[in-house]
Amino acid sequence: MAAVAGVHASLLLTSPIVSNNPKISPSFYSSNAHKHNLTKFFTPNSDSGKGNGNGCHLRAIKAKKNPWLDPFDYGEDPDMEYGELFADGKQDAEYPRPPDNPDSEYGFLKFPKGYNVEIASLGAMLRGDVRVCVCMVAGGVYENLLFFPVIQLLRDRYPGVRIDMIATARGKQTYEMNKNVRYANVYDVEKEFVVPADYMEAVGMLKNRYYDLVISTKLAGLGHSIFMFLTSARTKISYVYPNVNAAGAGLFLTEALKAPQLDLADGGYNMYKELIEQLAQPGRNVPRQPVPPLRISISRKLREVVETKYKDAGLMKGEFLVIHGIESDSAATMQSRGDCDSLLPIKFWADLSRSLRSVKVLFIIPHERERENIMEAVGEDSYIVFITTPGQLAALINDSIGVVATNTAAIQLANALDKPSVALFSSIKKAKLFIPNATEKRCTIIASETGKLADINMEDAKVAIKDVFEKSMVAA
Incomplete structure (x- = not known):
């Protein structure tokens, strides 16, 4: 026991944690000696009248970091915005897919989209990353124009996301004023009787682009929800009918937003209020995303x-x-x-x-x-x-x-x-x-x-x- 006590005392003397007080000896930890040595931590308050009733202050000893415990601990990162964990914060603006190297000695190797699981799945499952998104907007120019704040909200919430649009022929013209949109395709999601060839072409186009998020402003019933389900997207968000026509639609959707009325356009400027509330939800160490105002960009042409x-x-x-x-x-x-x-x-x-x-x-x-x-x-x-x-x-x-x-x-x-x-x-x-x-x-x-x-x-x-x-x- 004496040998063990001696080893313990030597470790205390050489440890950087207590190196600020070199006078500490093993006898400090004996029966009552440490009670008397506590007075070393109290100093008279001679400068001001602050402190306790005895005019003394408690002087804290700052512990030094032991480099042997964690040699890679360089302190707090000043550039860290959200947190230390991978699941915290927003996604990176850069796409996680590595660039292709056609000059490699091993030949030209290219993974198909959606199959580079070693890189894409971690952020997608932990943070819910959205790299490619498509929005299907019902209505004409006015309705698509009021959708611009939602597009900017997606860009702010998911940095680096690529956004595509599906709209009517008139609605597609609106997106020449939005620099955040990559592709704008014509397909009327509200058309009652769709030609089967057009239907399958739209499904194939959406499926081949491997979307992470599909958003629709058409009031979905069973048919439209199945159309969104066939895109194989991870997350599917859509408005549904506020009546019995919505029966069964929620089974094929990730989030079903009940429309306040049969026509969203009756809601005026805030017609997409429920959708914005869903997309702006806070995440892990990410506050609620503010809703941007309506802004447009006009090209030189x-x-x-x-x-x-x-x-x-x-x-x-x-x-x-x-x-x-x-x-x-x-x-x-x-x-x-x-x-x-x-x-x-x-x-x-x-x-x-x-x-x-x-x-x-x-x-x-x-x-x-x-x-x-x-x-x-x-x-x-x-x-x-x-x-x-x-x-x-x-x-x-x-x-x-x-x-x-x-x-x-x-x-x-x-x-x-x-x-x-x-x-x-x-x-x-x-x-x-x-x-x-x-x-x-x-x-x-x-x-x-x-x-x-x-x-x-x-x-x-x-x-x-x-x-x-x-x-x-x-x-x-």
């Missing part, structure tokens, strides 16, 4: 094309006011499915434009046959531009002083570009639904008192336009 159009009409950049929302039977009106009463006849716009003297008014027509009607109602010297795509409309709004429109995509594009606008709505309820926080978005709301857009007060619209645009032109 679009700017050049649109600049040629309005210059041919006799206008220059920054001197015209855009008017959008002319009543027409064209499919390019860009109105929302949640607000069918959102177009006004040419006579209304003609009377409104006559009251604007210091501002040049540019009429946007969705079809060439409307040109003659406007020239008859307004005059031969009116400014008219034919535009059918949302990208060209956004480039035109970007070069204007502002927008006067009904509830069409032009209002949302003006808000995304921080342009002043005057919005005409059939009711104040619709206005608050589609343009929340209108004051922050520099948008003036003019609503009808009867619930019909045709009964909107012309004088209120004229006063609002003069206050917003004519005064700014005089100041400029």
Whole structure:
């Protein structure tokens, strides 16, 4: 026992943990000696009156790290954002797949997508990494435009994710204003009777791209949920019907979001609220993802094309006011499915434009046959531009002083570009639904008192336009 005690004492003397006090001896641990040596850790408080009642402070001895315990412990990593574990935090922006080396002496070896299990499966199972994602959006230009915050949310939550879109022919045009989208394919998920060849082609295309996440805004029943199940994606998220039509759909989906109404477009600007709530959920050491605002990007090619159009009409950049929302039977009106009463006849716009003297008014027509009607109602010297795509409309709004429109995509594009606008709505309820926080978005709301857009007060619209645009032109 004496030999063991001697070895224990020698270890205490040589250990760096207690090396700050070289006077400690084995007798310190004897019966009552250590009680008297505790006074060495107390020093009189001579500088200030702080401390305990005896005027003493407890002096802590900082233990030094023993390099023999962990030679690879270099302290805290200043660049570590989420945590030490692999399962913590977000995924890396770089794709985990190693680059192919065709010059290797062992030949050109390439793993098929989805089969490089040694690298891909760990992050996918522990963190739920999403490397490739596809979103199927139902509706036209307006509905796809309001989906842009969801796309940006996916990019922020899953760094490096590649996002593809499935939309209608009109909805596909919207994604030329979104730099986060890789591919945009045309397939109408709401079509009731699909040709079997088109159905199998869509399934094969989705299956061959090995998606980790599939999102759908179509209200899914049993048929659409099976369509998503056939893509072989790991995670499948979709809205389902709020009634009995959703029976059996949840069996083939990872997450089934019950729609608040039969048409999501009735929810206005926040029509994808339930989907955003699902995607923004916090993870391991990852806080809840904030919802980004609606933003768009306009390419240089679009700017050049649109600049040629309005210059041919006799206008220059920054001197015209855009008017959008002319009543027409064209499919390019860009109105929302949640607000069918959102177009006004040419006579209304003609009377409104006559009251604007210091501002040049540019009429946007969705079809060439409307040109003659406007020239008859307004005059031969009116400014008219034919535009059918949302990208060209956004480039035109970007070069204007502002927008006067009904509830069409032009209002949302003006808000995304921080342009002043005057919005005409059939009711104040619709206005608050589609343009929340209108004051922050520099948008003036003019609503009808009867619930019909045709009964909107012309004088209120004229006063609002003069206050917003004519005064700014005089100041400029």
